[in-house]
Amino acid sequence: MNQTHPQSRRRFAIINGDDFGFSTGVNNAIITAHERGVLTSTSLMVTGRAFDEAVTLAQAHPNLAVGLHLVLTCGKAVLPPSQISHLVDTTGNFPNNPLQIGWRYQFNRASRQELMLEIRAQLEKFCATGLPLSHVDGHLHMHMHPVVLRILVELADEFKIKAIRLPSEELRLTLGLDKSNLMTKLIWSFVFSRLRHYGEQQLKLKGIGFVERVYGLLATGRMTEAYLLALIPQIQADLVEIYSHPAIAVADEPTNGPLGNGQAELDALMSEKVRAELIAKGFELTNYNNREAI
Secondary structure, eight states, rough: OOOOTTTTOOOEEEEEEEESSSSSHHHHHEEEEEEEEHOEEOOOOOOOOTTTHHHHHHHOTSEEEEEEOOSSSSOOSSOOOOTTTTTTTTTSSSSHHHHHEEEEEEOOHHHHHHHHHHHHHHHHHHHHTTTOOOOOEEEGGGGHHHHHHHHHHHHHHHTTTTBBBBOOHHHHHHHHOOOOTTHHHHHHHHHHHHHHHHHHHHHHTTTBBBBBBESSTTTTTOOOHHHHHHGGGGOOSSEEEEEEOOOOOOOOOOOOOSTTTHHHHHHHHHHHHHHHHHHTTTEEEOOOHHHHHH
């Protein structure tokens, strides 16, 4: 599938690091990948334990685009439990089961009302940093839940949401690169292809940007140098996002994935071979702030 691209055909790649603010190790990895690698964008967890540090680092790196990594599962809320008791436990944490909480968002009216409050609170906390809001995505992609996405679309004008991540990658391509966790990939591909279709309709009506393809969902935790070097030559779309979860292990800190995965993904973002492959296939590195691309 290697092919040359006409000089007039411009191609853009957004390289995003998720979970900014989760920990010092994640923060350091994202900044390192931005300074010395191909990372152009990141997504900030406003309730992360290293949130303040992340904001300071972002302010010192104005070329790093920063979006909101909306946390509605497996993490902490902004609002106190007394205001969103249908969403969180007494310590202010969301359930760790996305299916459980997704069901609640869909069918429990009180949860939906509180959901609007919490999403607004996370957007407000992001805006209070003074950082331009590059885009919105979500932890474990809970932002793709139809109820959540409709709220984001409703709040788009108020909070100047210009772009939202809509995961979309070819199942056949992914399986050709890595057939591990086959059943999970089959299920996720089925579910997210339908959520993507719904999301496109909602975002187009509001004029909110999204890219043609987003790679990372079906190979989560495995966005290694070898994987990217095999993936990039097969990408046919001209506007793509590739996201991963780079991290540096720090003693006594929690990890945002299996130990070692974050370092492998950081190494991939630092790889000169990956940079060279992107250039060879005609990709310009960009981010969601580039209105020419999005």
